[in-house]
Amino acid sequence: MLELEDKYVFHIPMHKFENERVTRINMEKVIDDLIRILNESGYDSFYSTKVTGHYKDRSFDEVLITVFSSSSSNRHSPDVLFSKWFKDNNGELRQEAFAYEYNNRVYIEKLE
Numbered sequence: 001m002l003e004l005e006d007k008y009v010f011h012i013p014m015h016k017f018e019n020e021r022v023t024r025i026n027m028e029k030v031i032d033d034l035i036r037i038l039n040e041s042g043y044d045s046f047y048s049t050k051v052t053g054h055y056k057d058r059s060f061d062e063v064l065i066t067v068f069s070s071s072s073s074n075r076h077s078p079d080v081l082f083s084k085w086f087k088d089n090n091g092e093l094r095q096e097a098f099a100y101e102y103n104n105r106v107y108i109e110k111l112e
Contacts, residue, residue: 002070003070004068004069004070005070005071006068006069006070006071006102006104007066007067007068007070007101007102007104008066008067008069008078008079008100008101008102009064009065009066009067009100009101010034010064010066010067010082010100011053011061011062011063011098011099011101012027012031012034012062012063012064012065012101013025013053013060013063013095014027014060014061014062014063014091015060015061015071016093016094016095017094017096020093021083022058022060022098024061025040025092025094027063030089030092031044031063033072034065034082034085035087036083037081037085038065038078040073041075041076041078041081042070042075043067043075045068045080046065046066046067046068046108047065047066048063048064048065048066049063049064049066050062050063050064051063051064077080077109077112079100079102082100083100083109086098086111087111090111095111096110096111097109097110097111098111
């Protein structure tokens with residue numbers, strides 16, 4: 001039996017806050033790029049869930065991508081892949097920070 005003991009949940013906002021308003025982002029291509037990166041890195045089974053996020057006084061749609069993996073893998077860690085992907089795409093995403101979960105802890109990284 002295979003045991004995947006590590007759980008990652010990536011928080012992907014579907015909106016950006018710009019000019020004092022919340023604007024929807026065209027995310028199809030950007031999320032497809034993340035899926036391609038995960039697949040090419042050997043993560044070929046994961047889940048996506050649509051949820052509503054809340055930040056400050058704003059509500060927005062968000063996609064959560066959940067990846068299960070094993071620490072013994074020789075692959076790049078999913079959180080490293082997600083962090084690079086987010087930073088590379090923040091010109092489009094326009095976020096102040098990004099968040100992901102790893103084994104029931106939330107990590108938030110501020111962006112400049």
